Amino acid sequence: MPDSLHRSHDWESFKQLVKIVSLILLGIGLVAILYKPILLGVVSSLIIAYIASPFVDQACIRSPLSRKKTVGLLIIFTVALLSAAAILILPFIYEETIHILRMVPEAITYLETLLKPFAARLASTRLIPEEAVQAGLRRLTALPEFLSDSDSNAMQQLFMRTPVVIELLFNIAMIPAFCYVLLAELDRIKFLIKKCIPAELQPLGITFIARVNLVLRAVVKGQFIVAFILSLLYMFGFTVIGVPSGIAIGALAGACRLVPYLDIFVALILCTVMILTQGSGLAIFIAAISVIVIVQALDGMIVTPRIIGDRAGLHPVAVIASIYAFGSQFGLLGVLLAVPVVAATVVILKLSWPYLSQSYFFRSID
Numbered sequence: 487m488p489d490s491l492h493r494s495h496d497w498e499s500f501k502q503l504v505k506i507v508s509l510i511l512l513g514i515g516l517v518a519i520l521y522k523p524i525l526l527g528v529v530s531s532l533i534i535a536y537i538a539s540p541f542v543d544q545a546c547i548r549s550p551l552s553r554k555k556t557v558g559l560l561i562i563f564t565v566a567l568l569s570a571a572a573i574l575i576l577p578f579i580y581e582e583t584i585h586i587l588r589m590v591p592e593a594i595t596y597l598e599t600l601l602k603p604f605a606a607r608l609a610s611t612r613l614i615p616e617e618a619v620q621a622g623l624r625r626l627t628a629l630p631e632f633l634s635d636s637d638s639n640a641m642q643q644l645f646m647r648t649p650v651v652i653e654l655l656f657n658i659a660m661i662p663a664f665c666y667v668l669l670a671e672l673d674r675i676k677f678l679i680k681k682c683i684p685a686e687l688q689p690l691g692i693t694f695i696a697r698v699n700l701v702l703r704a705v706v707k708g709q710f711i712v713a714f715i716l717s718l719l720y721m722f723g724f725t726v727i728g729v730p731s732g733i734a735i736g737a738l739a740g741a742c743r744l745v746p747y748l749d750i751f752v753a754l755i756l757c758t759v760m761i762l763t764q765g766s767g768l769a770i771f772i773a774a775i776s777v778i779v780i781v782q783a784l785d786g787m788i789v790t791p792r793i794i795g796d797r798a799g800l801h802p803v804a805v806i807a808s809i810y811a812f813g814s815q816f817g818l819l820g821v822l823l824a825v826p827v828v829a830a831t832v833v834i835l836k837l838s839w840p841y842l843s844q845s846y847f848f849r850s851i852d
Contacts, residue, residue: 531664582734
C-alpha cells in the first residue's frame, strides 16, 4: 500500500511538472513568434552562452571585479580576438573557396572528356539505351553553363533580398549583446526559473534538468569542438600532401562535420575538383583519400569518444534526418536547434517513461 501511494504521488508530481513546463514552453513560443526577426541571434547567443558559461563562472570567481564587469571584459576581448582572426584568415579562405567554385565547370568539362569513351562503349553494349547515355552527357555538358548563370545572378538575388541580408547582419551584430545579458544575469535567470516551479516539484525538476544538461553539454559543445579539431586535421593533411587550396578545403570540410559524415563528401568532392583542374595526378588523389580515411579513423577512435562519448545516445542517421527536417522547416535556425532539441527530447522521454508506466492508463491495463 505505501509503495502504491508513493508511485501515485510520483505520477501526480510528474503530471503537475508537465503542466507547468508546458505553460512555460507556450509562453516562450508566443514570445518567439513576436520576436521572430531576431530569433536567430537569440538562439545563437543561447548556444554560445551555454557553451561558455562554465568558463565564465570560473573567471568570475577568480576576478576581483563584479560579474557584469568581468563578463563585459570577456566579451570585448573575445569579439576583438575573433575580429582579428576573421580579418587575417577569413579573406584567404573566402578567396580560396571562390577559386574552388570557379574551377567546378572546368572540372566537369575535364570529367566529360574522360567519360565520353566510356559512354560510347556503354551505348555499344546496348545494356542502357543510347538515348539515355546521350541525355546524361547533355546534362553534364549543360552544368557548367548553369553554374556560370547562377554566379552571374547571385548579385541580383542578393540585392533582391536586401531585407534578409540586413536582418542577418543585425542578428550577428546583436549576438555579443545577447551573450552579455545571458551570462551577466545568469543567476537572476536561474532564480526566475526556480520561482516558476513549486518547491515540492523542484527536486523532480532538478533531476530532469541535470540529465538533460549532461547530454546537451556533450552534444552542443562536443559537436563544435569535434568540428574544429577535424578542420585542423584536414587542413594539415591536405597541405602536407600538396592538395591545391588545401587549407580552404580542410576548413570547409571540418565545418561540415556538424552534420555527421557530410565532411567526407565535401572533402572528397572539393579535392576531386581541384585535383582534376590542376592536373595534380593520381598520386595526390590517392593521398587525399588516405588523409580523409585517417582523419575519420582518428575521429572514430579518439576525438569523438573522448569529447562526446556515448552520452548523446543519438544515431547518426537520426541526426542527419533531424538536421534535414528542421532545416527545411525553419532554415538556419532549424539547423542550429535540430540536434539539441532531439537530444533533449530523447533524454526527457527516457526519464519520463517510469512515471508514465505508473499512470492510471498503464495501471488499468495491469
